Amino acid sequence: MSAHGVTRRLAQADVSIPSTSSWSKLPLIGGGLAAAGAAGSAAFGLADHGQLFFSYLVAFLFFVSIAIGGLFFVLVNHLSRAGWGVVVRRLAENLMGTLPLFLLLFVPIAFGLHDLYHWAHHEAVAGDPVLAGKAVYLNPTFFLIRGFAFLVLWSAAGLWFLRTSVAQDSSGEPCLTRRMQMASAPMTLLFAVTVTLAAFDWIMSLEPHWFSTVFGVYFFSGCVVAVYATMILLVLALDRSRLLGNAVSIEHVHDLGKMLFAFVAFWAYIAFSQFMLIWYANLPEETIWYSQRWDNSWRGISIFLAVGHFIVPFFFLLSRAIKRNRTLLACGAAWMLFIHLVDVHWLVMPTHHREGFHFSLMDPAAILFVGGLFLVVLGLGLKKQALVPLKDPRLSESLAFENF
Amino acid sequence: MKPKAATERPKSFGLVAQFDTPAAIFRACEKVRDAGYLRWDAHTPFPVHGLDKAMGLKPSRLPWISLVLALGGAATGLLLQWWTSAVEYPLIISGKPYFSWPAFVPVIFELSVLGGAAGAVFGMLFLNRLPQLYHALFRVDAFAKVTDDKFFISIEAADPRYDEQKTRKLLESAGASLVTVVEA
Numbered sequence: 001m002s003a004h005g006v007t008r009r010l011a012q013a014d015v016s017i018p019s020t021s022s023w024s025k026l027p028l029i030g031g032g033l034a035a036a037g038a039a040g041s042a043a044f045g046l047a048d049h050g051q052l053f054f055s056y057l058v059a060f061l062f063f064v065s066i067a068i069g070g071l072f073f074v075l076v077n078h079l080s081r082a083g084w085g086v087v088v089r090r091l092a093e094n095l096m097g098t099l100p101l102f103l104l105l106f107v108p109i110a111f112g113l114h115d116l117y118h119w120a121h122h123e124a125v126a127g128d129p130v131l132a133g134k135a136v137y138l139n140p141t142f143f144l145i146r147g148f149a150f151l152v153l154w155s156a157a158g159l160w161f162l163r164t165s166v167a168q169d170s171s172g173e174p175c176l177t178r179r180m181q182m183a184s185a186p187m188t189l190l191f192a193v194t195v196t197l198a199a200f201d202w203i204m205s206l207e208p209h210w211f212s213t214v215f216g217v218y219f220f221s222g223c224v225v226a227v228y229a230t231m232i233l234l235v236l237a238l239d240r241s242r243l244l245g246n247a248v249s250i251e252h253v254h255d256l257g258k259m260l261f262a263f264v265a266f267w268a269y270i271a272f273s274q275f276m277l278i279w280y281a282n283l284p285e286e287t288i289w290y291s292q293r294w295d296n297s298w299r300g301i302s303i304f305l306a307v308g309h310f311i312v313p314f315f316f317l318l319s320r321a322i323k324r325n326r327t328l329l330a331c332g333a334a335w336m337l338f339i340h341l342v343d344v345h346w347l348v349m350p351t352h353h354r355e356g357f358h359f360s361l362m363d364p365a366a367i368l369f370v371g372g373l374f375l376v377v378l379g380l381g382l383k384k385q386a387l388v389p390l391k392d393p394r395l396s397e398s399l400a401f402e403n404f
Numbered sequence: 405m406k407p408k409a410a411t412e413r414p415k416s417f418g419l420v421a422q423f424d425t426p427a428a429i430f431r432a433c434e435k436v437r438d439a440g441y442l443r444w445d446a447h448t449p450f451p452v453h454g455l456d457k458a459m460g461l462k463p464s465r466l467p468w469i470s471l472v473l474a475l476g477g478a479a480t481g482l483l484l485q486w487w488t489s490a491v492e493y494p495l496i497i498s499g500k501p502y503f504s505w506p507a508f509v510p511v512i513f514e515l516s517v518l519g520g521a522a523g524a525v526f527g528m529l530f531l532n533r534l535p536q537l538y539h540a541l542f543r544v545d546a547f548a549k550v551t552d553d554k555f556f557i558s559i560e561a562a563d564p565r566y567d568e569q570k571t572r573k574l575l576e577s578a579g580a581s582l583v584t585v586v587e588a
Contacts, residue, residue, distance in 0.1 A: 272506075272509060275506070276506050276507070276509065276510075279506050280498070280500075280506070280507060282498065282499075318471075320463075320467070400453070402453040402454060
């Protein structure tokens with residue numbers, strides 16, 4: 001029936017995780033996975049520092065990209081005063097609520113600078129005019145200050161938006177929504193600059209001679225693909241456990257699917273923009289990055305990425321019927337998360353394995369470790385408050401949302 | 405030319421019924437749909453959620469028109485560039501092969517967007533039979549309220565189930581506040 005003039009209310013109990021639910025064990029499960037990952041990393045990694053730190057960097061980037069994407073979702077929903085997304089916004093808020101964890105997880109990278117980054121070697125910079133020229137920016141001290149500063153800024157913003165939104169659950173003050181909208185505009189600007197620089201620092205500087213101005217946008221597009229895929233899986237799984245109290249309908253799932261589809265196309269647009277300009281100009285200092293990923297067994301991964309991150313999901317997610325089918329959309333979202341991991345691996349690992357693609361057991365071990373801790377923080381956050389912003393002024397608009 | 409018999413010529417365009425609320429037209433649409441009418445339409449001042457389902461409308465063919473034109477645009481972009489750069493007027497540009505597909509992608513992309521967008525806009529106009537400068541419903545004075553605060557269902561006389569008396573009864577029992585015959 002038409003939703004005009006019908007106001008539905010949600011009770012806190014309908015959209016919270018009860019202690020009997022298996023969801024309340026998520027932190028415990030995460031802890032177990034993290035312990036297994038730590039044991040695995042220790043068992044395989046102590047003999048090979050380089051591999052240990054590179055595997056860790058991939059895992060760190062994969063999960064931090066989901067958290068960064070969560071921050072983006074919340075910012076852009078407030079910025080655009082979106083009505084449809086209110087019922088799923090709390091899940092994005094919980095994903096960005098994991099950002100403080102990455103402040104801690106950045107510490108190992110500080111210890112791995114020498115293994116990860118060529119520019120962190122004094123003697124390499126001294127004999128290299130290009131790196132010497134970049135040393136004002138690319139030096140260990142400034143790198144660490146920037147890294148921690150970005151993570152502090154994102155964490156602070158994430159916690160502020162999360163707490164303000166949760167405060168509204170009890171007070172119902174509409175002025176809190178207004179305050180979040182006001183804050184979202186300057187924060188979006190800061191977000192754009194810091195995510196760009198973080199991508200330059202953490203990934204692009206692995207090849208310190210190489211440069212690409214669009215690289216930050218490339219990393220950002222991966223973050224957004226990752227967060228929409230994660231949110232689709234979270235929404236479908238929580239709804240299956242009947243924890244969303246019918247707040248989320250197939251209409252919201254359909255819209256999340258549309259956003260995932262849009263950012264699959266956006267990722268391809270940015271990836272190709274970077275590739276085509278470098279290919280066309282054909283300057284050796286730029287093409288080196290691609291020949292590193294083409295003139296050896298990395299070529300297979302490069303092709304797999306183009307097909308698996310764009311061509312197949314583009315045509316798969318194009319159809320309205322698939323985006324409105326929970327099972328098929330969940331498959332698409334899970335695939336996009338996997339291929340996003342391949343993307344991050346492809347960005348980072350060719351620096352360590354120049355001879356070609358190499359799979360190490362430390363890769364899954366690091367994923368288990370970081371992913372386990374991510375699930376601990378996410379699970380604690382999900383348990384702590386309602387899964388839907390209960391008194392958001394636009395909640396009834398979101399509940400009534402329908403696609404045409 | 406043989407003149408048509410007077411009985412064959414439809415006496416009127418059909419009936420139009422006025423409803424006062426979105427809920428009323430929503431229920432009325434379900435009744436008209438369940439009665440098995442085929443040539444009829446609902447007119448509202450703003451989109452009413454779920455009305456397409458209440459009317460029993462099939463999914464639009466528009467996405468397919470858009471897809472075909474988008475793929476056509478992509479094919480045009482590819483073939484045109486292949487033919488001009490590799491067949492008809494081959495020039496070596498920055499040492500690249502004649503058929504350098506990465507260089508063709510922007511044009512292929514733009515033409516598929518153009519095709520898809522044009523397909524969506526002109527396909528929509530075509531499926532809606534627009535532009536239409538005249539419609540029999542415009543003769544009904546009350547129908548002007550469709551742009552303000554009233555909701556209407558029109559059933560065409562050409563519908564196989566149309567019967568002026570029975571159809572009028574159906575619309576009245578569905579909660580119409582006004583039922584009028586539309587002159588052809």
